[in-house]
Amino acid sequence: MAHALLFEIGPPISLGPGGAPEDSIDQNRNSEDQIIMPNTVLIGLQWGDEGKGKVIDVLTESAEVVVRFQGGNNAGHTVEVGEERFVLHLVPSGIIREQALCIIGNGVVVNPLALFDEIRELRRRGLNVDGRLQISSRCQLVFQYHCLLDGLLEQKLAENKIGTTKRGIGPAYADKVNRVGIRAADLCRLDRLEVRFRRQASFYNRILRDAAAPELDVDAEWKKLAAVAHELAPLVQDTVLTLNRAFEEGREVLFEGAQGTWLDVDFGTYPYVTSSNTTAGGACTGAGAPPARIDRVVGVAKAYTTRVGRGPFPTELRNDLGERLRREGREFGATTGRPRRCGWFDAVATRYAVMLNGADTLAVTKLDVLDGLDVIKICTAYEIGGELIDRVPTEADDLERVVPQYEEVPGWKQSTAQAADWDELPAEAQAYLRRLEELVRAPIGLVSVGPRRSQTFAVS
Numbered sequence: 001m002a003h004a005l006l007f008e009i010g011p012p013i014s015l016g017p018g019g020a021p022e023d024s025i026d027q028n029r030n031s032e033d034q035i036i037m038p039n040t041v042l043i044g045l046q047w048g049d050e051g052k053g054k055v056i057d058v059l060t061e062s063a064e065v066v067v068r069f070q071g072g073n074n075a076g077h078t079v080e081v082g083e084e085r086f087v088l089h090l091v092p093s094g095i096i097r098e099q100a101l102c103i104i105g106n107g108v109v110v111n112p113l114a115l116f117d118e119i120r121e122l123r124r125r126g127l128n129v130d131g132r133l134q135i136s137s138r139c140q141l142v143f144q145y146h147c148l149l150d151g152l153l154e155q156k157l158a159e160n161k162i163g164t165t166k167r168g169i170g171p172a173y174a175d176k177v178n179r180v181g182i183r184a185a186d187l188c189r190l191d192r193l194e195v196r197f198r199r200q201a202s203f204y205n206r207i208l209r210d211a212a213a214p215e216l217d218v219d220a221e222w223k224k225l226a227a228v229a230h231e232l233a234p235l236v237q238d239t240v241l242t243l244n245r246a247f248e249e250g251r252e253v254l255f256e257g258a259q260g261t262w263l264d265v266d267f268g269t270y271p272y273v274t275s276s277n278t279t280a281g282g283a284c285t286g287a288g289a290p291p292a293r294i295d296r297v298v299g300v301a302k303a304y305t306t307r308v309g310r311g312p313f314p315t316e317l318r319n320d321l322g323e324r325l326r327r328e329g330r331e332f333g334a335t336t337g338r339p340r341r342c343g344w345f346d347a348v349a350t351r352y353a354v355m356l357n358g359a360d361t362l363a364v365t366k367l368d369v370l371d372g373l374d375v376i377k378i379c380t381a382y383e384i385g386g387e388l389i390d391r392v393p394t395e396a397d398d399l400e401r402v403v404p405q406y407e408e409v410p411g412w413k414q415s416t417a418q419a420a421d422w423d424e425l426p427a428e429a430q431a432y433l434r435r436l437e438e439l440v441r442a443p444i445g446l447v448s449v450g451p452r453r454s455q456t457f458a459v460s
């Protein structure tokens with residue numbers, strides 16, 4: 001099948017001076033001089049935490065440019081390399097691979113203090129960051145006052161709270177659309193940054209004061225900021241130029257989605273969503289990529305479903321089985337450590353996500369977590385008000401009310417963790433995956449059966 005080719009891994013490509021990959025153009029063209037390396041958008045098809053970090057790590061074996069295009073340090077992408085475990089929040093996962101140039105696109109909201117800490121930690125662990133990371137001058141910045149307001153809004157919502165990561169993501173995006181945000185370009189202009197920061201900080205402090213909430217110590221915060229602004233300024237670039245130059249040169253670009261489709265601010269389970277467009281279209285607006293440059297969309301889904309934070313989750317298992325999935329799948333938030341809610345695979349929601357993103361191919365992760373179950377359930381429809389539906393209702397309270405309709409398939413009573421290819425999977429696991437393909441209407445191109453690089457294989 002054609003999609004198998006989508007996961008063929010090319011040889012590593014060396015980095016030129018200044019971080020730009022070199023010698024790659026010839027490898028990327030066939031004899032007719034056509035570009036054969038695809039530009040890929042990688043998207044989560046569920047509520048985030050699908051294991052995108054791991055799939056990105058596999059895909060970045062050949063990608064030369066890796067771009068984050070939305071979200072902020074609410075994300076936590078985990079990559080395991082040998083005995084080492086990296087959790088990335090703002091820096092694209094491509095940083096783990098030697099050859100990739102990494103871009104934080106304009107659609108990302110960047111907390112400068114958090115980014116500085118993350119870069120320092122990567123350096124401490126021996127990764128070469130210098131010359132390999134660029135921040136878009138158009139990125140909106142997240143400050144501590146956004147985080148304080150995030151906490152306050154959650155507190156005010158009381159039992160209706162969203163369950164945010166409290167990383168200030170919503171307030172920072174709100175500042176952007178209110179046209180009062182501060183952008184990364186200002187990291188290069190300390191005088192202007194200070195004026196704008198103090199003005200916004202005092203505005204936020206008035207809100208906090210009125211709510212009798214703790215205020216920000218503006219002077220202390222400014223000191224921290226001024227120190228890191230100086231360090232980050234050299235990374236700030238017009239990344240639209242970098243990216244489009246990479247397209248021109250036929251370099252392979254990977255767009256790294258964060259969170260998942262059902263957390264998208266437009267299409268997700270509103271208001272229980274994050275504040276960015278987590279779906280494939282976000283790659284264009286969040287990075288400055290012309291739509292025609294996108295060659296394929298890879299959708300990542302777990303073999304079951306998880307959700308962290310509040311909001312509707314039709315297939316949630318509030319029982320021992322849910323506990324078991326949490327334990328076996330180590331389902332605790334990579335950013336907040338919160339236990340994730342766990343449930344069966346929801347083919348209704350995932351099919352919708354495949355359609356919405358135009359996912360050409362699927363990567364199914366954590367298949368091994370289902371090992372040993374007698375029976376596995378797949379949600380194939382919802383019942384609401386006596387009616388069977390196979391779409392996701394727009395309103396969160398309707399989705400809250402649906403009764404999932406399940407199909408049962410036999411489990412497999414052996415470990416899949418050692419499987420190195422499709423043929424080594426038990427017949428029941430193969431049948432389960434084939435059924436998922438049918439139900440969500442996209443072919444599976446990649447399967448993972450554990451956290452290590454070796455536990456991922458392409459499927460044809």
Ligand code: IMP
Nearest residue numbers: 048074075076163164165273274308309
């Ligand atoms: P926020 O993005 O911190 O505003 O949180 C809004 C919702 O998105 C909450 O339900 C969070 O738990 C969820 N969320 C944000 N980032 C992630 C993520 O990386 N994985 C899973 N859920 C996330």
